[in-house]
Amino acid sequence: MQAADRTKNVKYAIRDIAVLAKQVAKKKKVISLNIGDPNRFDFRTPPHLVNAVTKAMKQNKNFYADSMGEEEAIDAIADYHRKAGINVLNSDILVTMGVSEAIGLCIGAFFNRGDNVLIPRPSYPVYSAYLNLYEVGQKFYTLNEEANWNLDLKDIEKNITEKTKAIVVINPNNPTGAVYDKQTLKDLVNLAGQHDLLIFADEIYDELILEGKMYHIAALSKEVPVVTFNGLAKNFMAPGWRVGWAAIKDLGKMKEAKDALFQLARARLCAVTPQQYAVKPALEGNRKHLVEAKKKLRNRRDIVYKRINEIEGLSMKKPSAAFYAFPKIHIKMDDKEFATRLLEEEGVAVVHGSGFDMPEHFRIVYLAQEQLLNEALDKIESFVKRNRS
Ligand code: PLP
Numbered sequence: 001m002q003a004a005d006r007t008k009n010v011k012y013a014i015r016d017i018a019v020l021a022k023q024v025a026k027k028k029k030v031i032s033l034n035i036g037d038p039n040r041f042d043f044r045t046p047p048h049l050v051n052a053v054t055k056a057m058k059q060n061k062n063f064y065a066d067s068m069g070e071e072e073a074i075d076a077i078a079d080y081h082r083k084a085g086i087n088v089l090n091s092d093i094l095v096t097m098g099v100s101e102a103i104g105l106c107i108g109a110f111f112n113r114g115d116n117v118l119i120p121r122p123s124y125p126v127y128s129a130y131l132n133l134y135e136v137g138q139k140f141y142t143l144n145e146e147a148n149w150n151l152d153l154k155d156i157e158k159n160i161t162e163k164t165k166a167i168v169v170i171n172p173n174n175p176t177g178a179v180y181d182k183q184t185l186k187d188l189v190n191l192a193g194q195h196d197l198l199i200f201a202d203e204i205y206d207e208l209i210l211e212g213k214m215y216h217i218a219a220l221s222k223e224v225p226v227v228t229f230n231g232l233a234k235n236f237m238a239p240g241w242r243v244g245w246a247a248i249k250d251l252g253k254m255k256e257a258k259d260a261l262f263q264l265a266r267a268r269l270c271a272v273t274p275q276q277y278a279v280k281p282a283l284e285g286n287r288k289h290l291v292e293a294k295k296k297l298r299n300r301r302d303i304v305y306k307r308i309n310e311i312e313g314l315s316m317k318k319p320s321a322a323f324y325a326f327p328k329i330h331i332k333m334d335d336k337e338f339a340t341r342l343l344e345e346e347g348v349a350v351v352h353g354s355g356f357d358m359p360e361h362f363r364i365v366y367l368a369q370e371q372l373l374n375e376a377l378d379k380i381e382s383f384v385k386r387n388r389s
Helices: 013-025 047-058 071-083 098-110 125-133 153-158 182-194 255-267 274-284 288-310 335-346 370-387
Strands: 093-097 116-121 137-142 164-170 198-202 226-231 243-249 362-365
Touching: 013 335, 047 274, 071 093, 071 243, 071 274, 093 098, 093 255, 098 125, 098 198, 098 226, 098 243, 098 255, 116 125, 125 137, 137 153, 153 182, 164 182, 182 198, 243 255, 243 274, 288 370, 335 362, 335 370
Parallel strands: 116 137, 116 164, 164 198, 198 226
Antiparallel strands: 093 243, 226 243
16 A cells, blocks of 8 residues: 655654664664653653652553543643743643644644744754644744854744744754743744744753753743643653643634644543643652753763864854754765764764754764763764764
């Protein structure tokens, strides 16, 4: 049987590299700097969350959840956003199977063929994947590497067309690790208002700030509707639980779209149930795990930043949040070849920049312990040295 045409452009380079890494691992040791999964390294889900999920299972909360999410989780999510200055009602929250599902459902519910959505370049590939699947157009705005990967409002404006319905802002950013300042975000909200754009604010790394301050876009917006995405995967080190959500600040402008979203949500039944019982203890509980996690991440970020910039043929900007760096390749080698050969010849897995729609770069995940990270950086260094001509 043939594949449907709409699947042809659905790509997710991060997982594609993982497939190759698995093959290479049969022959040699592979150091994985390719997947942003803290639990594959020395980060653990806080025990009080594991206890909450275990308790829910033991109490037989193994039934189908409400399609919008369990009441306890929704209450906690709405409260968390209200405390951050984002005015949402409980009925504005949808609990999903990770942020990925929330993104897919919102794209499916809000946009038609012929519409387009502005996404950043470098981009996080789930947006492209779902836009392609639903045959919605995509336009890129380019993040400004020279300005530490900041938003470039002029470039954003240049790429808005009559068909542009929304803009995606990932803050803190994957793959660059940038955090945007308040004024830039306010200017972005104004621009969105002028062009009647909905904002998708992907804030899944909002508690993993290593330097600077995080501002929630929805809290800065008085007139522009904002859908904020967040979840337990990163801040609470539980990516395999698949718990995320969308919080819709609709300002009375999105009733029809929201109804469509909730209809799609009902059609997929519900998100996982027992794991939703970790949401309240997560959002209302202590953040002890983050103190240790951020200390480790700062050290590892500093190692990567120093060592990559010492390698002739590579350069990178300093990430301020999350656990990603996005170095530039200055040697004469295509980024896909760079990632493939680095994996095959040195056993180091990174993701090529074109997987994020930005060639001449690659993404490093700096979650690995220092010794392993240094080992990987030694290998990257000798690979670049060998191929510098
Ligand atoms: N959004 C961004 C920016 C991400 O980096 C990721 C995962 O890496 C996701 C969404 C997906 O999150 P989830 O695991 O909750 O589906």
